[in-house]
Amino acid sequence: MTADTLPMVSAMEGPVRLRFDELGVDFPTASGPMTVVDGISLEVRQGEFVSIIGPSGCGKTTLLNVVGGFVKPTRGVALLDDSPIAGPGPDRGVIFQEYGVFPWLTVRRNIEFGLKLAANARHAARSAEIVERYLSLMGLTDFADHFPKHLSGGMRQRLAIARAYAVQPEFLLMDEPFGALDAQTRTAMQDLLLQVLATEGKTVLLVTHSVDEAIYLSSRIVVVTARPARVRTVIDVPFAYPRSESVHEDPRFAALRAEIRVLVMEEYEAQARQSAPAAVRR
Amino acid sequence: MVDGTFRLLMPQARNGAVRVALVVAPWLAIVALWYAVRASGLINPSLVPAPHAVLAKFSELVRGRLPLDVWMSTERVFVGVFLGVLAAVPVGFAIGWYRGVRTFVDPLINFFRALPPIALIPLVIVYFGIGEIAKVVILFYASFFAGVIVMVEGIGQISPIYVRVAKTLGASDAEIFAKVIVPLAVPHILTAVRVALGVAWATLVASELIAAQQGLGAMIQDASSFFQLDIVYVGIICIGLIALAMDLALRAATRRLVAWQDRIA
Numbered sequence: 001m002t003a004d005t006l007p008m009v010s011a012m013e014g015p016v017r018l019r020f021d022e023l024g025v026d027f028p029t030a031s032g033p034m035t036v037v038d039g040i041s042l043e044v045r046q047g048e049f050v051s052i053i054g055p056s057g058c059g060k061t062t063l064l065n066v067v068g069g070f071v072k073p074t075r076g077v078a079l080l081d082d083s084p085i086a087g088p089g090p091d092r093g094v095i096f097q098e099y100g101v102f103p104w105l106t107v108r109r110n111i112e113f114g115l116k117l118a119a120n121a122r123h124a125a126r127s128a129e130i131v132e133r134y135l136s137l138m139g140l141t142d143f144a145d146h147f148p149k150h151l152s153g154g155m156r157q158r159l160a161i162a163r164a165y166a167v168q169p170e171f172l173l174m175d176e177p178f179g180a181l182d183a184q185t186r187t188a189m190q191d192l193l194l195q196v197l198a199t200e201g202k203t204v205l206l207v208t209h210s211v212d213e214a215i216y217l218s219s220r221i222v223v224v225t226a227r228p229a230r231v232r233t234v235i236d237v238p239f240a241y242p243r244s245e246s247v248h249e250d251p252r253f254a255a256l257r258a259e260i261r262v263l264v265m266e267e268y269e270a271q272a273r274q275s276a277p278a279a280v281r282r
Numbered sequence: 283m284v285d286g287t288f289r290l291l292m293p294q295a296r297n298g299a300v301r302v303a304l305v306v307a308p309w310l311a312i313v314a315l316w317y318a319v320r321a322s323g324l325i326n327p328s329l330v331p332a333p334h335a336v337l338a339k340f341s342e343l344v345r346g347r348l349p350l351d352v353w354m355s356t357e358r359v360f361v362g363v364f365l366g367v368l369a370a371v372p373v374g375f376a377i378g379w380y381r382g383v384r385t386f387v388d389p390l391i392n393f394f395r396a397l398p399p400i401a402l403i404p405l406v407i408v409y410f411g412i413g414e415i416a417k418v419v420i421l422f423y424a425s426f427f428a429g430v431i432v433m434v435e436g437i438g439q440i441s442p443i444y445v446r447v448a449k450t451l452g453a454s455d456a457e458i459f460a461k462v463i464v465p466l467a468v469p470h471i472l473t474a475v476r477v478a479l480g481v482a483w484a485t486l487v488a489s490e491l492i493a494a495q496q497g498l499g500a501m502i503q504d505a506s507s508f509f510q511l512d513i514v515y516v517g518i519i520c521i522g523l524i525a526l527a528m529d530l531a532l533r534a535a536t537r538r539l540v541a542w543q544d545r546i547a
Contacts, residue, residue, distance in 0.1 A: 068450060090452030100447040104465040104542045113461070119452030147542040167451055 014046030017081060017171070017203055018067065024075035024228075025062050036062045038228035039076070049197070049204040051214035051221045053264060055271045059229030060207040064173050067205060068094050090119050093169030097176040099160040101148045108144040110159055111135065114167035123168060134162035137196060154185035158192070165196070172204045178213065190217060191245065198242045211260045215253060216243065223263045226271035232263060331512040336519070339512040347501065352520060354496040358414075358489065359482045362421025367429045367478050369422075371471055374433020379463075384434070391434070395427040400488040412493040420489035425478035432477050436470025469540045476532050483525040 023040040026033040036059040044050050052060045065071040066078050069088040078085050080092075088094075102110050111134055114120055115127040123130060135141045138158040148156060157177060164172065178186045190213060197204065208214050214221045215237055223232040237256065239247050247253055313333050320330050331339075340348075377384050377391070399420045410416040440463070448462045490499025498517045505513035 070446065070449075088446070088449040090450070092450065094447070094450040096443060096447065098441075098443055100441075100443040102444060102447070102462070102465075103544070104468075104540070113448075114451035114453075116461075117452050117457055118454060149542065149544045163447075163451070 014048070016043045017046050018042075018044040018205075019079040019082075020066075020076065021079070022076035023063075023066065023073050023078055025059070025066065025071060026074040027062075033074075035228040037066070038230050040224075040229065040231055041076075042222065042231060042234075044203060044205065046203055047201050048220060049206070049218045051206045051208055051218035052224060053208055053211065053214045053221060053260065054224035054229060054232075055226050055264070055268045056209055058224055058227045058267070058271065060224060061175055063224075063229060064094075064175050064205060064207050067171070068092060068173050090114065090117075090167045091169055092171040092173055093164035093167065095157075095160055095164055095172065095174040095177045097179055099156045101151075101156045101159050101163070103148050106145050106147055107140050107151070107159055108135065110148070111162050111166050113163060117167075120167045123166075130166050130168075134166055138162045138192070152185075154181055154189060157181060157185075157189060161193070161196075165200075170203060172202045174204065174206045176207055176209070178210075179208075186213075187245070193217065194241070194243055209264075211257050211264060212248070214260070215256050216245075216247060221260065223260060223267070226267045226274060232267065235260065329511065331515055336512050336515045340516045340519075343513070343516055347496070348516070348520070350496050351498050351501045351517075352524065354494075354500075355486055355490070355498040355521075356524065358417050358421055358497065359479070359486060362418050362489075363425045363475065363478045363482045365418070366422045366425025366482070367471070367475050370426050370429030370433055370474055370478070371467075373426075374430040374474070375437050375467065377430070378434040378437025378440075381438075384438070388434075391427065391430055395431065398488075399424050399485045400491070403488065403491060407492060416492045417489040417494060417497075420492070421482045421485055424481045424485040428481040429474040429478045432474040433467075433470055436473065437467060440466050469536070469543060472532065472536045472539065476529060476536075479528050479532070480525060483521055483528075486521065 020040045020042045023037060024035065025037040026035050028034075040063065042050075052063060054060055062071055066073060067080070067085065069085050069092070102113065105113065108131060111131045112127060115123050115130060132141075135144055138161065140155065140158060140162065143151060143155065148159065151159065157180075161177070178189050181189060194217065204218075206214070206217060219237055219241075221235045221237060223235065224230065225232045235256070238252055239250070316330075316333050319325060320327050320332055377387050402420065402423065406416050406419050410419050444462050444466065445458055448458045453461065486497070487499035487502060490497045491503065494500035494503075498521050502514050502517035505511075505517065
């Protein structure tokens with residue numbers, strides 16, 4: 001991967017890495033299959049930062065799980081570099097909402113975990129160097145030999161990101177990564193993410209329900225509908241990288257936020273109608 | 283966070299003497315109660331040997347049969363618990379991990395677990411005779427089912443998130459087992475050993491009902507035939523103390539082995 005200083009500016013010319021074509025996912029339930037994702041067609045190019053936004057429980061996470069290799073499409077295809085996604089792999093780093101930091105390993109050993117696996121043997125020689133780099137980048141050096149039980153929520157999240165980054169994935173799949181953090185920590189983590197992305201170009205897929213977060217971080221925003229998740233609109237974010245928090249004051253930011261909020265609110269209302277009792281729905 | 287830990291520990295360090303007193307106090311209270319019951323006349327004093335008489339009997343027995351009795355019983359408990367947990371770990375793991383297995387094996391486990399080992403003695407004698415093996419079989423039985431339950435519950439609580447994370451980092455199935463599942467199972471194995479040890483000591487007397495010549499259970503039974511209540515008390519107290527010492531040792535080992543846990547047993 002090239003360490004382009006402005007990796008995402010040239011995103012539109014990058015090769016297509018990820019392609020959904022009429023993707024659909026059904027889950028079996030007691031009352032027959034339930035369609036969770038339906039008819040999604042989307043392309044993600046090298047170096048893009050794509051946010052998926054929509055009502056909670058609409059199927060965004062399922063979409064991310066398809067890319068992660070945890071869920072198989074029921075209909076259509078999900079292609080990674082033109083071949084169907086077969087399962088999870090170290091080329092796609094996943095940051096889970098619940099962090100999944102290994103409690104039995106120290107901070108250092110957590111970061112090191114992936115580097116010691118056979119699948120990442122090519123990084124093994126630089127293992128110590130990579131671990132030190134992410135320890136300091138994520139501000140965890142002082143806690144390197146502590147167990148996760150001593151870490152705050154923000155630090156655990158940083159550790160989860162460091163661990164995912166250590167195996168040098170080309171893709172980063174993030175599921176509401178900052179959802180459980182307080183507002184200050186959340187902003188700090190967003191800035192840190194942008195900072196890290198500016199030095200190491202990655203293709204990012206972020207699931208969020210925060211409109212501000214989606215605009216601040218991404219190059220493209222996909223608004224999805226209430227369940228089943230379909231593409232409602234795709235919006236290009238006009239700000240160049242690297243970004244700073246002053247972007248929030250840009251009038252275009254406010255306009256974009258208002259536009260996306262309306263769309264998202266409509267989908268929340270659609271979802272509320274779905275889950276309302278049948279009598280009321282008529 | 284570190285500061286908080288210190289603040290919590292400081293009073294303990296400063297008041298070491300208070301701590302010792304708090305540990306000793308309930309034991310002294312029991313001894314005092316024991317004397318009080320004797321003095322109260324509620325129970326015929328000849329049925330309640332005095333604590334000092336029991337202690338005297340203890341020092342007499344220590345120079346006689348007691349060391350061998352303790353050794354035999356401890357050996358039986360160790361062998362029974364070792365084999366029981368050895369079998370319980372893979373079985374409990376399989377049941378806890380594969381939910382499909384659990385639905386049809388659970389009733390079976392609960393059926394056998396509910397059977398009191400003492401009720402099995404006639405069958406054990408028929409199939410295993412009256413030698414050492416018969417006694418160990420009883421202890422194995424008790425340890426195995428206690429261990430299985432602990433393992434099933436513990437493994438069932440392991441969050442699937444860790445396995446998913448390991449997969450996204452590129453771990454193979456063998457790596458997931460060795461590097462994720464084994465470390466997560468260790469605390470549950472230690473708990474299984476602790477519970478099995480407790481159950482085994484509780485079952486010891488039953489297992490020594492089978493023609494035992496030596497052992498604390500045998501000593502208690504011999505003494506009861508001759509109405510030597512002081513020896514019965516010595517035997518009971520020895521069983522309790524040994525079980526307590528083993529539990530403390532295991533807890534200390536657990537603290538060292540699984541220092542990463544939020545809550546330590």
